[in-house]
Amino acid sequence: MDEIKIQIKERSSKVVIPENPGFGQYFTDHLFEMDYKPGKGWHNFAIKPVEDLAMHPATMFFHYGQAAFEGLKAFKTVNGEVVVFRPDKHFMRLNNSSRRLCMPEVDVDFALEALAKLVKIEKDWIPEKDGEALYIRPFIFGTDPALGVKPSKEYKFIILLSPVGAYYPEGFKPVKILVSDKYVRAIRDGLGECKTPANYAASLLATEIAKEQGFTQVLWLDAVEKKNIEEVGTMNIYIRFKDEIVTPKLTGGILPGITRMTVLEILKEWGMNPQERVVSIDEFIEKYDKGEVISVFGTGTAAIISTVGIMKYKERVMEINGGVSDDLSLKLFDTITSIHRGKTADTHNWLLRVK
Ligand SMILES: *Cc1c(COP(=O)(O)O)cnc(C)c1O
Numbered sequence: 001m002d003e004i005k006i007q008i009k010e011r012s013s014k015v016v017i018p019e020n021p022g023f024g025q026y027f028t029d030h031l032f033e034m035d036y037k038p039g040k041g042w043h044n045f046a047i048k049p050v051e052d053l054a055m056h057p058a059t060m061f062f063h064y065g066q067a068a069f070e071g072l073k074a075f076k077t078v079n080g081e082v083v084v085f086r087p088d089k090h091f092m093r094l095n096n097s098s099r100r101l102c103m104p105e106v107d108v109d110f111a112l113e114a115l116a117k118l119v120k121i122e123k124d125w126i127p128e129k130d131g132e133a134l135y136i137r138p139f140i141f142g143t144d145p146a147l148g149v150k151p152s153k154e155y156k157f158i159i160l161l162s163p164v165g166a167y168y169p170e171g172f173k174p175v176k177i178l179v180s181d182k183y184v185r186a187i188r189d190g191l192g193e194c195k196t197p198a199n200y201a202a203s204l205l206a207t208e209i210a211k212e213q214g215f216t217q218v219l220w221l222d223a224v225e226k227k228n229i230e231e232v233g234t235m236n237i238y239i240r241f242k243d244e245i246v247t248p249k250l251t252g253g254i255l256p257g258i259t260r261m262t263v264l265e266i267l268k269e270w271g272m273n274p275q276e277r278v279v280s281i282d283e284f285i286e287k288y289d290k291g292e293v294i295s296v297f298g299t300g301t302a303a304i305i306s307t308v309g310i311m312k313y314k315e316r317v318m319e320i321n322g323g324v325s326d327d328l329s330l331k332l333f334d335t336i337t338s339i340h341r342g343k344t345a346d347t348h349n350w351l352l353r354v355k
Pocket of ligand 1: 071195231233234235236255256257258259260299300301302
């Protein structure tokens with residue numbers, strides 16, 4: 001494979017990370033980019049300054065949405081090391097999304113190498129306080145400048161980096177969620193398993209309606225029967241019943257979260273016997289009424305763990321665990337974030353060390 005061309009921007013001064021970077025508002029100086037063409041495969045490997053892209057207005061993905069993305073994080077550990085959390089799993093998932101969307105896959109080892117080179121160059125952009133991170137956004141999209149519905153022949157792959165603040169600057173806070181009984185996010189056998197822009201476009205209206213009513217997120221039911229619990233916002237969901245901890249089974253409408261997978265592995269180690277099965281909203285309400293719902297929490301790269309304090313379905317408003325975070329959510333949050341920051345040994349080999 002060709003070498004990655006590295007073009008470094010002259011920095012007029014030292015990198016200054018904003019005090020409260022929030023999420024996705026600031027970007028580092030450089031990105032990784034490569035192009036795909038039939039016959040040639042991936043080529044033009046480059047790390048170069050972030051600049052606007054110039055594209056023909058007919059560029060395919062603008063019109064037909066052929067694109068996929070990932071979201072993962074790099075951290076600076078308490079020992080000053082730079083680590084990325086489970087990047088192999090993220091690139092494998094990107095390839096799953098790409099296959100469903102008729103886009104070319106990337107070589108996972110090469111993508112990891114490119115990512116490590118880029119993160120190393122941008123390491124001064126990684127914030128160091130607890131909860132802060134360098135958010136990594138790899139994405140791929142069809143670039144043919146032509147109209148007509150068919151797969152693009154050419155593609156671009158980019159890795160963009162953004163320093164982000166702590167998700168809970170004021171401490172771990174439960175969220176209020178509205179169960180969407182009208183709009184759905186994604187469907188099994190459709191694009192439910194893909195991290196692709198279409199699913200986020202589909203989620204906006206219900207989320208805006210929820211926000212107008214004072215909720216933070218939407219809980220999505222399955223798109224076929226609007227009966228089974230699937231996800232919450234852009235997070236997977238776990239429900240702790242009195243004698244069982246459950247996360248909805250990946251039936252095709254659910255995004256297979258890496259944090260979901262991480263939590264499953266941790267719970268198994270703790271001997272909690274987590275179950276992956278279908279959970280209906282009716283089962284949830286029935287158990288809630290019997291006092292058998294102990295807690296509900298979401299899992300995802302952005303928040304890691306997010307406890308649900310209030311859940312509303314149709315006219316029912318259900319307060320969960322008195323509206324406060326339970327011990328298990330907190331323990332999971334501490335366990336995962338301690339691994340991120342190198343405070344706990346990475347016994348699972350979840351971290352890619354950038355040297
Ligand atoms: C990204 C995402 C998740 C969480 O996945 P992680 O790999 O844990 O970050 C869950 N649901 C949806 C819809 C998502 O887009």
